[in-house]
Amino acid sequence: AQTVTQSQPEMSVQEAETVTLSCTYDTSESDYYLFWYKQPPSRQMILVIRQEAYKQQNATENRFSVNFQKAAKSFSLKISDSQLGDAAMYFCAYKGSQGNLIFGKGTKLSVKP
Amino acid sequence: DTGVSQDPRHKITKRGQNVTFRCDPISEHNRLYWYRQTLGQGPEFLTYFQNEAQLEKSRLLSDRFSAERPKGSFSTLEIQRTEQGDSAMYLCASSPGWGQGLLGSGYTFGSGTRLTVV
Numbered sequence: 001a002q003t004v005t006q007s008q009p010e011m012s013v014q015e016a017e018t019v020t021l022s023c024t025y026d027t028s029e030s031d032y033y034l035f036w037y038k039q040p041p042s043r044q045m046i047l048v049i050r051q052e053a054y055k056q057q058n059a060t061e062n063r064f065s066v067n068f069q070k071a072a073k074s075f076s077l078k079i080s081d082s083q084l085g086d087a088a089m090y091f092c093a094y095k096g097s098q099g100n101l102i103f104g105k106g107t108k109l110s111v112k113p
Numbered sequence: 114d115t116g117v118s119q120d121p122r123h124k125i126t127k128r129g130q131n132v133t134f135r136c137d138p139i140s141e142h143n144r145l146y147w148y149r150q151t152l153g154q155g156p157e158f159l160t161y162f163q164n165e166a167q168l169e170k171s172r173l174l175s176d177r178f179s180a181e182r183p184k185g186s187f188s189t190l191e192i193q194r195t196e197q198g199d200s201a202m203y204l205c206a207s208s209p210g211w212g213q214g215l216l217g218s219g220y221t222f223g224s225g226t227r228l229t230v231v
Contacts, residue, residue, distance in 0.1 A: 004155075035219050045156075045204070047219040091155050099144065099208075100169070101220060103155035 002027045004094050005038045006104035013076030013082045014112050020067075021077045032096040034068065034075045039089040039106075048090070051075065080108075087111045117223035119205050125229045126195055133191045134226045135206030143210025145188050146220065147180055149173065151201040162188060163210050195230045202227050 003026045013019035025034070036048040051068050058066050063083075067076045079086055092104040093112045118137040124142045126132050138145045143164050148156035159178070164185035174180075177195075182188040192199055206220035 006155075009153075037219075044224045045222040050219055098169070099210075100146070100158055100161060101156075102158070102207075105155045106153075 002029070002094050002096055002102050004092055004102050004104040006092055006107050008092075008107045009105070010108045010110070012110045012112060013079070013086075015082055015084060017082055018078060018080045019082055019109065021079075021090050021109065023075045023077070024090070024103060025073050025075065027073070027094065027096060029096045032094060033103065034066075035093040035095065036064070036066070036075075036077045037091045037093060037103075038086075039091065040085075041088070045091070049077070072113050080113050084111050084113060114181070115191065117207055117221050119203075119223035119226050121226055122203070122224060123227045123229075125231060128197060128230055129132075129194055129203070131191065131193045132204055133189055134205075134228075136188045136190070136223060137186075138188070138207030140186075140219055141209070142207035142221070143185070144208045145182055146206045147190050148198055148204040148206065150204055150225070156204055159190075192228075196227075197208055197230045200228055200230045 005024045032053045034051045037045045038048050039045045049059050049061045049064050058068050063080045065078045089106045091106045094103045095101050120135045147159040148159040150156045158171050159174050160180050162182040165182050177193045180190045202225045204225045206222045208220045209218045
């Protein structure tokens with residue numbers, strides 16, 4: 001069975017600085033997708049960025065980028081120029097052949113002004 | 114389309130009562146998912162539908178839980194004889210299905226229904 005591990009329960013970053021959230025996963029599949037979701041307090045979960053496993057190029061979305069290391073089964077999220085609105089729970093998620101998302105336990109990100 | 118809607122937003126019920134939640138997915142999406150999220154944890158998969166067919170149920174979904182998606186549109190999740198351990202946020206999400214670009218698509222989540230069993 002696939003698993004997703006986020007080893008940082010909480011992280012903190014100064015406004016305008018850069019922070020990296022870690023994620024590792026375990027799978028025997030070769031084709032899959034990886035996602036980062038953001039869940040602000042008391043608000044719905046929204047998709048931040050996704051990565052196709054067959055692509056070597058790391059995905060980027062404005063201030064958000066990933067470092068995808070397929071051999072190491074690592075998928076970290078880098079947030080550049082952190083803003084107060086980035087404060088939220090961040091979940092790493094895996095989607096394989098079944099099409100269902102498997103989530104990690106999340107990392108709570110705080111942004112200090 | 115206004116996204117995924119869930120109703121109610123909050124539900125407080127006494128132990129032993131039955132509760133039912135509703136989810137209205139994005140109309141073009143064939144797949145509908147139910148997840149449960151407890152405080153400080155990631156969402157845990159409960160079940161999903163491809164159109165009206167319930168294709169998979171997690172072991173978390175005890176026999177007190179039942180989900181339906183009549184006609185492949187909205188879905189309901191019912192919990193019978195609620196227990197305090199059922200207190201959680203119940204999330205619904207939808208996504209494109211097979212033939213619609215399933216694998217590469219993320220989910221669109223609703224705002225969730227927060228259940229408190231007292």
